[in-house]
Amino acid sequence: MPETRTPNRPIYRQVAEQIAEEIKAGILPADARISSERELAERYGISRMTARAAINILAQRGLIVRRNRSRAYVAQPKFRFDLSSPGGLHEQLRKAGVEPGAKLITAEMLPYDALSPKVVQALVLDEGASVYHIVRVRTANGEPIAVEDSYFPAHLFPDLLDFNLTDSIYGILRKYFAVEPAGSVQELEISLLDAEWAEIMGVAVDLPTLEIWRQAFTADNIPFEFAHDIYRGDRILFIARTAGPESFLAGSGQLWQQALDNLQADGA
Amino acid sequence: MPETRTPNRPIYRQVAEQIAEEIKAGILPADARISSERELAERYGISRMTARAAINILAQRGLIVRRNRSRAYVAQPKFRFDLSSPGGLHEQLRKAGVEPGAKLITAEMLPYDALSPKVVQALVLDEGASVYHIVRVRTANGEPIAVEDSYFPAHLFPDLLDFNLTDSIYGILRKYFAVEPAGSVQELEISLLDAEWAEIMGVAVDLPTLEIWRQAFTADNIPFEFAHDIYRGDRILFIARTAGPESFLAGSGQLWQQALDNLQADGA
DNA sequence: AAGTGGTCTAGACCACCAT
DNA sequence: TGGTGGTCTAGACCACTTC
Incomplete structure (x- = not known):
């Protein structure tokens, strides 16, 4: 029974967050294969249904992509x-x-x-x-x-x-x-x-x-x-x-882009 | 073991569809209370987890609304x-x-x-x-x-x-x-x-x-x-x-609205 | 106090996919 | 053929809402 990370937060959400952090940190790069549900269950000492719930969240959030009925992979940028x-x-x-x-x-x-x-x-x-x-x-x-x-x-x-x-x-x-x-x-x-x-x-x-x-x-x-x-x-x-005039927006677009890149870097 | 509605489609999805149809047909009007997960489980002869999966779909699709940790209710129009x-x-x-x-x-x-x-x-x-x-x-x-x-x-x-x-x-x-x-x-x-x-x-x-x-x-x-x-x-x-000129769009807006109302009526 | 949703378990069977 | 995801079960405990 490995200790759970933080109290008061469901396990499946903690596991999802942990995997999400590994993706953001680059430990799991784009196209990397996510561990199977059974592997995750064993690693975290949880049931497969709980591991599966974690994977589901990541898939719906767009962090990972399921291909057919096959394994899940880290998603490319949108x-x-x-x-x-x-x-x-x-x-x-x-x-x-x-x-x-x-x-x-x-x-x-x-x-x-x-x-x-x-x-x-x-x-x-x-x-x-x-x-x-x-x-x-x-x-x-x-x-x-x-x-x-x-x-x-x-x-x-x-x-x-x-x-x-x-x-x-x-x-x-x-x-x-x-x-x-x-x-x-x-x-x-x-x-x-x-x-x-x-x-x-x-x-x-x-x-x-x-x-x-x-x-x-x-x-x-x-x-x-x-x-x-x-x-x-x-x-x-x-x-x-x-x-707004197109010319201005074209200019501001870059600024905007920069701002959003920073947003990403912040790790929202 | 009550017979399942249609073959080859997961039970939780069939139950969700059935409830969705009851909502669209007006059998369950807006603000009506959805049966509890345990009630649904008993009615359909399924486990509570399966009934819960059905409810989850409806909630995410916006057909029902959960209030706090309380029961689910049929959602008002968007x-x-x-x-x-x-x-x-x-x-x-x-x-x-x-x-x-x-x-x-x-x-x-x-x-x-x-x-x-x-x-x-x-x-x-x-x-x-x-x-x-x-x-x-x-x-x-x-x-x-x-x-x-x-x-x-x-x-x-x-x-x-x-x-x-x-x-x-x-x-x-x-x-x-x-x-x-x-x-x-x-x-x-x-x-x-x-x-x-x-x-x-x-x-x-x-x-x-x-x-x-x-x-x-x-x-x-x-x-x-x-x-x-x-x-x-x-x-x-x-x-x-x-x-597009605002005046025209203002006019077409109504047409558009009609078209969408028909869409709703079709029951997409 | 009873009922409810939220969570979690430890199994199970199946269809499909890759090997 | 073995591993995988997709589905499903029959329980369980807890916190909270509702009465």
Whole structure:
């Protein structure tokens, strides 16, 4: 019976904190394999269920990543995604030196009759108008980080499905349809990844996520996209800017970045 | 041994789904008390640990709320908060017919030497400048929904601490200091509520949250606030707008709202 | 005083994965 | 084939809430 670290705090939380400290201190570097639940149980003299509870906390907090039903590994730093940037996820990842990817799950044209009212309303569709429905799993350096469930008015983007839909869709819209995303209204919700999406993404169920419903507009205020995105909260850090001249914000961004780096260094 | 509902899906998840359906169907209305873990265990012929796992899922998903160490109750609908609106949380809640409140945790003046580099950088402080440090728990209809940990340059807001800091701080800045929030840069992170903040807020640990680091600017691009906010993800729905003329967005907002109501009705 | 949630144990079986 | 995570059990003790 090894003595427990601090009193009055549950054991599973103490164990989680200890592992978290080892990760922050670099003793367990990124991609290092975490001890198995049974090993942890023996090492700390606790039951496996208690060790498992500790691991669960770390996984939900994004400090470790479970791959399939296999062991857990120390997570790489989170990816950054600017919600208010006109550039899509694909372009932002590439600029950051990350290899973006997409796995096409669904690509279909839906006739007007098959559309739910929310799509019709969000895209302000005329009677009879059909839409393209595209579902993709987005990856960063091969790791699944999001799913996008998007709808585009077919009359705006003829033959959209013939393009390579694993590329940046916003890039396609720009290059071939001269559509420039100019604004959006988004609704954000913190949620847990449900079993169906978890399976599609190939990641663990119940991961905390940022769920976004987005209506995107052209400069002429034509809604050209309605999307339902789910981003892994354990793997992504989000940026958002409101108002303010872009030039200034670009400058302050660096300062901001510095400040946050210091935050990290403090070890919050 | 009562037969299990559907095959191949863990029991605790089936029980959670069943309770979730009862909530969505209105059989369990808002504020209704959920059966105790032992009652559920007996009713479904499962162990208490399994029943507890089901309850945990519902709590993290925001369908039920635990009060202290007491029983769980069906949650009220989530509050809405527009991240890109210049109006603060206080004003937005009031407009929505919700009673906003704040509990002052800390109100102090910090000398320059006591400041962390991140505060100095974010507020672009001159050597020797001091700041006001204010920590508040924000409530909606008496329910704790967020904590705000904010820093204001003292030279911009002399005697700020003498005001009633349970009112809207942005309101105070407007009325008495003629400072109009004009823009912000925010960094958002999905996280789980840690034990310290959970205790300060008086809610359960490990609730999914939206954590925000914010640098707010005046129309003259003077950073007047640096804040670290933590919002309960299980109780708040967030809105964000990027670009686009306000008039148009105001109009489309209603359409958007309708679309989301339909989404809810679909029972996602 | 009784009931409740929070924690913890020492087992168990299974499906899946790597070897 | 052996180890692993995922699930589940039938208990237990404690602190706290509720009555």
